[in-house]
Amino acid sequence: MSRTAILRFAVIVGGIAVLEALCLAGVIDKITMQPPHLIVRDLWRLLVSGRMNAAIVKTLANTLLALGLAVGAGLIVAALLHRRRAVRDTLDPLFATYYAVPVFAFYPFFIVVFGLGDLPQILIAFMLAVVAVIVNTLNGLDRVPPVLLKTARVMRLAPAAAAWRLTLPAAGPHIVTGVKLAVAYAFIGIIGSEFILSRGGIGYEISFAYNNFDNATMYPLIVLILLASIAINSMLTRWERTLLARRGIR
Amino acid sequence: MSGEELGAPQVALRGVNKTFAASRERAPLHALGPIDLDLRRGEFFAVVGPSGCGKSTLLEIIAGLSAASEGSVHFEGRPIGREVPEGVGVVFQEDATLPWLTVQQNVAFGLRRADLARAGRDERVRDALRIVGLTDFATSYPAQLSGGMRQRVCIARTLVMQPRLILLDEPFGALDQQTRLLMGDEVLRVWRETGATVFLITHALDEAAMLADRIGVMSARPGHLKDIVETGWPRDRDSRIVERPEFGAITARLWKHLRGESMKTLGRPAS
Numbered sequence: 001m002s003r004t005a006i007l008r009f010a011v012i013v014g015g016i017a018v019l020e021a022l023c024l025a026g027v028i029d030k031i032t033m034q035p036p037h038l039i040v041r042d043l044w045r046l047l048v049s050g051r052m053n054a055a056i057v058k059t060l061a062n063t064l065l066a067l068g069l070a071v072g073a074g075l076i077v078a079a080l081l082h083r084r085r086a087v088r089d090t091l092d093p094l095f096a097t098y099y100a101v102p103v104f105a106f107y108p109f110f111i112v113v114f115g116l117g118d119l120p121q122i123l124i125a126f127m128l129a130v131v132a133v134i135v136n137t138l139n140g141l142d143r144v145p146p147v148l149l150k151t152a153r154v155m156r157l158a159p160a161a162a163a164w165r166l167t168l169p170a171a172g173p174h175i176v177t178g179v180k181l182a183v184a185y186a187f188i189g190i191i192g193s194e195f196i197l198s199r200g201g202i203g204y205e206i207s208f209a210y211n212n213f214d215n216a217t218m219y220p221l222i223v224l225i226l227l228a229s230i231a232i233n234s235m236l237t238r239w240e241r242t243l244l245a246r247r248g249i250r
Numbered sequence: 251m252s253g254e255e256l257g258a259p260q261v262a263l264r265g266v267n268k269t270f271a272a273s274r275e276r277a278p279l280h281a282l283g284p285i286d287l288d289l290r291r292g293e294f295f296a297v298v299g300p301s302g303c304g305k306s307t308l309l310e311i312i313a314g315l316s317a318a319s320e321g322s323v324h325f326e327g328r329p330i331g332r333e334v335p336e337g338v339g340v341v342f343q344e345d346a347t348l349p350w351l352t353v354q355q356n357v358a359f360g361l362r363r364a365d366l367a368r369a370g371r372d373e374r375v376r377d378a379l380r381i382v383g384l385t386d387f388a389t390s391y392p393a394q395l396s397g398g399m400r401q402r403v404c405i406a407r408t409l410v411m412q413p414r415l416i417l418l419d420e421p422f423g424a425l426d427q428q429t430r431l432l433m434g435d436e437v438l439r440v441w442r443e444t445g446a447t448v449f450l451i452t453h454a455l456d457e458a459a460m461l462a463d464r465i466g467v468m469s470a471r472p473g474h475l476k477d478i479v480e481t482g483w484p485r486d487r488d489s490r491i492v493e494r495p496e497f498g499a500i501t502a503r504l505w506k507h508l509r510g511e512s513m514k515t516l517g518r519p520a521s
Contacts, residue, residue: 165359170348170349246349
C-alpha cells in the first residue's frame, strides 16, 4: 500500500475512533447516535434476520434498472448527438447547466403522472444519471483520433462494427467515468425518492426508522448504503485504472 | 488477381482534380490536379512535393477515403468510389494503433472480417509480426512501445490483410532520422517479400531516392506531377544505397524541381 493510501485509511479509522470515543463518553447521547461498534453489530443482526431483504432487493434492483436505462439511453443519445452538430450545439449549454436543476423539485409532478409506485423513483434516478453518461460519452467520442476512424474505413468495417469495435473502446475510459458518476446519481435518485415518495426500499426504511427513533435500524441501513456505493465505485475505479494503465496513462 | 489485361496498370488516374467546396470561412480551394498517373503492379512509387501541395489528398483519393472532384481512378480495372477497395492497405503518419489491444490483437484486428479459420489467422499474424520484427512484443500494449515500433504494428496490421497495394502516408514523418533509415530498410524488405505495389508519400527527398523505383515530383498547390524520376535501383537493395554516386544525382534532380516549388509555397518567386 502506498503512503497516501495508508494515510487515507488512517483518517477514516481515526474518524470512526473519534466517533466511538465521543459516543462512549456520552458527548453524543444514545438517542442521537449509537457508538460505531454497536452499529456494526446491529447491521449484522439486521442482515441475518432477513427482515430488510425485501427493501434491499427493491432498492438495488431499482438502482440497477435506472442505471442500466441511463447507460443505454445515454450511449445512444450521445452517439446520435455526436453526429448532429447543430442539435448538439443547441443542447450543450443545457447539459452544462443540467445539474443546477434540482430534479427532486419535480416529484409532485411525477406522483401526479405516475402514481406512488416504483416508476417515478426509477424515473428520477434515470434523469439524474443519464446526463452524466451523455456528457462523458460525448467527451470521449470527441477525443477519438480521426486516424482511427480512417483506419475503420481502410479495414472496411461496417458502420455498426466500427462503432462497436473501434469507437466505443476508444472512448472507453471516458464512458467508464460517466458510468461511475451515473452509479452515484442513480443511488441518490432512488434512495432520495424512497424517502419522499415510496412505501418500500432502504430509503423508506431509513426514514421510517428515523420517525420512530429506531436508531438500531436507521444507522445500520445508512452504513449499508455507504458500503454498497463505495464497493461499486471502487470496482469501477479499478476498471477505469486498468483501461488507462494500458494506454500508459495513470 | 482480377480479370484485367496483362500489362495494364494496377492503378490508373486520369484527369484527377480535387477542389474543396467553399465554406463560410474560406473560398473554394483547388487543392490538386490535374493528375494522370499509372502505377505498375509490384513497383515502389514515391511522391515528393512541397508542403500543402495535396500529396496526402492524392493518397486519400487512391485509397478511396476521399472522392476526386473530377477525373477517374481505377484500381485493377475497377473504378474507385467512396469505399476503400479490397486489396488496398494504408499506413498513416499518425499513430493508428488501438491502445486497448495488445500488439497481436492490433495486428489481427482486420482479420475477423476475412473468412479465416482461427489457426490460419494466428499464422498470418505470426508471419506479419516476424516480418516487422515484433515477435517478442506480441503481448505488449502499444503504450509500452516506441513510436517506431508502433508504426511497425500498423504496417503489420496492414500486411496481414495481404494487400496488393500498400499506401504509405509519410509513415515515418514523426520518427527520428536514424529510425527512419532503418524503417526504410524494413519497408523495402516488406515490399520484396510481399510483392505488393507500394505508393509512398514523403517530404524527405533522400527517403524517396533511397526507396523508390520511380519518384513523382509534385508542384505547389494545386499539385500536379512536374516530373517522374526513374531511379533504376536493383530490386534487392537497402539503405546502403545512399553511398552510391547515382543517389546524389537523383536527390539533386529532385531538389532542383522542388526548390522552385517550395519557394512558391513560401510566397517567393522561383529564381
